[in-house]
Amino acid sequence: MEKIDLREKVLDAAEKLYYAKGFTAVGMDELRATAGVSLKRIYALFPAKTDIIAAVLQRKHNEWESSLHRAVLEAGTDAHARLLAVYNLLEQWFCSEEFRGCAFINAFGELGGTNPEVARIVKEHKADFQMQMAKFAKESGLSSELAYQLSLLAEGAQTTAAISADPQAAIQARAAAEVLIAASLRS
Amino acid sequence: MEKIDLREKVLDAAEKLYYAKGFTAVGMDELRATAGVSLKRIYALFPAKTDIIAAVLQRKHNEWESSLHRAVLEAGTDAHARLLAVYNLLEQWFCSEEFRGCAFINAFGELGGTNPEVARIVKEHKADFQMQMAKFAKESGLSSELAYQLSLLAEGAQTTAAISADPQAAIQARAAAEVLIAASLRS
DNA sequence: GACCTCCGAGAACGGTCGTTCTCGGCTCTG
């Protein structure tokens, strides 16, 4: 087994466990059992648990970024459709069985107050998302204020869908987004 | 010292510490030191740490509910102003030094996956908020869909303001809310 | 003063955490 594969195995298990139960609630032994990788190997790959958490978040950030890009690309060239693609992506995500909110928001709540690196990664992730939305808006000739408001809707949908266990949040967010975009085009 | 005062002292300290650092990160000894109440007394008031957490959330829920009511009352009778009052309340909150997001969202992320009681309290809190918004909307002759969308904006503003450390989220949320309300009145 | 009750400070307890170490068996090389 390659070193890189082992790393992925550990991160796969860590991502799943941390997301489902929270970070502190998952011990290294549970991670070892789920990943099927010995403690010795894990600590050869990562200096400490904190570094695994950071690596999980970094990988999740990259995955989110690329699936957002893909969703927008697949939405074609229509200004409306491109900006609304994010809400379709959210709806799909909200419907998955394991959905339990945004891992970054969860990480910020649990660790942001005591772990500055986690706080930084989460902040960068959300800043990146806002920048992407601003870019998509700009490409359609729409304002960055609108983009920011659309991202607020997306964030709100994530927490609401998680806590209320209700994927409808995505649909309502999209409906609101449509109104905001239409109003922005009119002005 | 009355029993009820001691209870409040413990909950005051717990609320502050849990909010700033997360729930698991704060031990009972730190709580004892900050509250100035001995462990013996704390365990006479609460069976276990879990119950303190639940009590903190319940109290926070009541406080939020009453300050929301107050904010809406003070906004007068204008339909716009009443619905927008919540965003002014949020802005005020976001500007406080210790602001670190919505305690319920944080609790859900950290404990929701393993502690069903916490998950329930958080869910009820958010359902209650949505109901309040729906009630305010109805009183102004506006739809419950609009109310739901306004609550999505409020939720998104809370996480965004916390993570990006940017109180502007409240202002943008309010601006978006104004557009949504205007569009709803027009139709 | 003698006795009782109360309570805070802090030790004690059992358990779990993150991290490291030991041991015994496996595989490869010559």
Add this chain to the structure above:
DNA sequence: CAGAGCCGAGAACGACCGTTCTCGGAGGTC
């Protein structure tokens, strides 16, 4: 086969957790 290196399983370690217990002093009553 002999020897050496490697690695997984799990023990070991020190720290800290939530919770309970002990001890000794403070204060009230006769």
